[in-house]
Amino acid sequence: MPDNKHSQAITQGAKRAPNRAMLRAVGFTDSDFAKPIVGVANGYSTITPCNIGLNELAISAESALKESGAMPQMFGTITVSDGISMGTEGMKYSLVSREVIADSIETAVKAESMDGVIAIGGCDKNMPGAMIAIARMNVPAIFVYGGTIKPGKYKGRDLTIVSAFEAVGQYTAHKIDEEELLQVERHACPGAGSCGGMFTANTMSSAFEAMGMSLPYSSTMSAIDEEKRVSAARSAEVLTDAIKRQILPRDIITRKSAENAIAVIMAVGGSTNAVLHLLAITHAADVALTIDDFEQIRGKVPVLCDLKPSGRYVTADLHEAGGVPQVMKMLLSHGLLHGDCLTISGQTVEEVLRDVPDSPRQDQDVIRQWDNPVYTQGHLAILRGNLAIEGCVAKITGVKNPKITGPARVFDSEETCMEAILAQKIKPGDVVVIRYEGPKGGPGMREMLSPTSALIGEGLGDSVGLITDGRFSGGTYGLVVGHVAPEAFVGGTIALVQEDDSITIDAAQRLLQLNVSEEELARRRAVWQAPEARYTRGVLAKYAKLVSSASQGAITD
Numbered sequence: 001m002p003d004n005k006h007s008q009a010i011t012q013g014a015k016r017a018p019n020r021a022m023l024r025a026v027g028f029t030d031s032d033f034a035k036p037i038v039g040v041a042n043g044y045s046t047i048t049p050c051n052i053g054l055n056e057l058a059i060s061a062e063s064a065l066k067e068s069g070a071m072p073q074m075f076g077t078i079t080v081s082d083g084i085s086m087g088t089e090g091m092k093y094s095l096v097s098r099e100v101i102a103d104s105i106e107t108a109v110k111a112e113s114m115d116g117v118i119a120i121g122g123c124d125k126n127m128p129g130a131m132i133a134i135a136r137m138n139v140p141a142i143f144v145y146g147g148t149i150k151p152g153k154y155k156g157r158d159l160t161i162v163s164a165f166e167a168v169g170q171y172t173a174h175k176i177d178e179e180e181l182l183q184v185e186r187h188a189c190p191g192a193g194s195c196g197g198m199f200t201a202n203t204m205s206s207a208f209e210a211m212g213m214s215l216p217y218s219s220t221m222s223a224i225d226e227e228k229r230v231s232a233a234r235s236a237e238v239l240t241d242a243i244k245r246q247i248l249p250r251d252i253i254t255r256k257s258a259e260n261a262i263a264v265i266m267a268v269g270g271s272t273n274a275v276l277h278l279l280a281i282t283h284a285a286d287v288a289l290t291i292d293d294f295e296q297i298r299g300k301v302p303v304l305c306d307l308k309p310s311g312r313y314v315t316a317d318l319h320e321a322g323g324v325p326q327v328m329k330m331l332l333s334h335g336l337l338h339g340d341c342l343t344i345s346g347q348t349v350e351e352v353l354r355d356v357p358d359s360p361r362q363d364q365d366v367i368r369q370w371d372n373p374v375y376t377q378g379h380l381a382i383l384r385g386n387l388a389i390e391g392c393v394a395k396i397t398g399v400k401n402p403k404i405t406g407p408a409r410v411f412d413s414e415e416t417c418m419e420a421i422l423a424q425k426i427k428p429g430d431v432v433v434i435r436y437e438g439p440k441g442g443p444g445m446r447e448m449l450s451p452t453s454a455l456i457g458e459g460l461g462d463s464v465g466l467i468t469d470g471r472f473s474g475g476t477y478g479l480v481v482g483h484v485a486p487e488a489f490v491g492g493t494i495a496l497v498q499e500d501d502s503i504t505i506d507a508a509q510r511l512l513q514l515n516v517s518e519e520e521l522a523r524r525r526a527v528w529q530a531p532e533a534r535y536t537r538g539v540l541a542k543y544a545k546l547v548s549s550a551s552q553g554a555i556t557d
Contacts, residue, residue, distance in 0.1 A: 041120065051079050082125075126201075138249050193222060431505065432466040462478070469488050
């Protein structure tokens with residue numbers, strides 16, 4: 001008779017027989033069952049140029065996984081094209097898609113008991129969605145960015161998607177004619193890749209490289225260049241090794257690596273959305289991080305890169321100038337980066353950067369020399385005041401007037417604000433308020449790129465302030481304040497603002513203030529009533545019930 005251990009082994013083998021039978025049908029052979037099973041979370045889609053090239057990267061990664069001794073299982077994840085949905089009701093689904101992506105990756109990887117995952121994404125929410133799932137699951141993982149778009153060219157200047165939005169305002173202000181508007185639209189996006197400035201996609205890819213969850217230089221590669229496919233294959237090889245060594249995401253995503261990511265975001269002039277997404281990612285990894293940590297690091301880190309939206313260059317130019325490793329080495333050399341943080345390759349940050357020069361090349365000015373920064377302090381500030389008790393996020397560099405006190409022009413939706421801007425009802429000195437666009441109130445916290453771009457196109461970017469409980473695109477610049485919390489829908493002070501109220505935005509003092517007495521605010525609050533939910537069924541209704549304040553990252557778990 002067989003002993004008990006032998007009987008148990010036979011029993012366990014019998015239980016696994018149906019699993020093996022299913023796997024044989026998708027290509028497994030006897031020897032493959034001893035190999036690690038690695039998910040390839042493929043964000044390929046023809047919805048957006050950001051994701052249209054991802055399938056090639058996924059196939060490269062799949063082949064490299066097999067060659068390195070793993071068994072890949074490819075599955076799809078969704079995407080939303082922010083640029084296409086911008087300014088429409090559909091934009092309410094953008095931030096929601098971050099949670100859908102996270103949940104879908106977690107569901108597939110955990111349901112099939114995968115040993116690791118390589119996530120491949122392009123558009124804005126692909127990155128944080130994937131990283132939230134990776135942090136939750138804590139199985140070996142790596143992120144592969146689909147790559148940035150090459151700049152569009154027209155009349156000798158570089159164009160990005162933001163150029164098209166700004167052209168709308170220029171056309172409305174009679175600064176360009178209809179033919180010029182059409183030509184900008186035709187040339188802005190020449191092919192595959194994510195929006196080309198240091199907007200949200202390139203900001204988050206840079207942050208992940210800084211954190212050690214992506215390979216060096218991979219975050220700024222162009223989507224159509226061969227090195228991007230080579231990097232995807234190399235990422236798969238590195239992941240296979242990480243599985244063998246059991247290097248886990250929570251070994252990499254730590255308080256120190258989050259601080260590294262924030263420092264790099266400040267140095268490259270990244271998107272306000274990075275605040276929201278890093279708060280959500282660190283929450284998923286059980287790492288303590290608050291919006292005030294961004295303000296602490298902002299005061300120490302200069303803006304080193306002259307990148308769009310407010311600068312001159314695009315992300316492809318940053319890559320040619322030395323990429324994120326060059327920026328990181330400068331920060332490390334000046335004591336503003338934690339060199340002992342682990343990366344997915346098993347090396348520390350300091351080891352990864354060992355051969356990178358301390359200073360950038362002299363023959364370029366995309367990355368400034370340390371003693372000649374674009375700005376001496378970071379650009380993403382956390383403001384507080386009676387309009388934002390929980391805080392809000394502002395881009396405070398690159399504006400001629402960092403302080404404005406003016407009359408409120410109040411709108412309860414993006415659409416009504418846009419109508420007023422295009423009708424040229426907004427005047428210099430006004431402070432535009434767009435509310436009920438927060439995580440719960442929107443729901444979905446739409447980005448206000450259309451209004452801000454229209455204001456800039458009309459020449460009002462330096463003379464008009466704009467505050468919202470919604471978000472801003474990474475392409476937005478000017479005296480704009482987003483993520484105002486608490487939001488209007490839950491009774492935040494922004495809900496109590498009335499037309500012509502005096503509002504102060506003071507970047508230097510980190511202040512967002514409604515200049516109305518506490519007694520008057522108490523009177524208004526007593527009669528304020530929450531509006532009816534805009535959605536009562538479906539994904540937006542579920543999201544509105546679950547989502548937290550923007551000050552916590554608009555998380556749903």
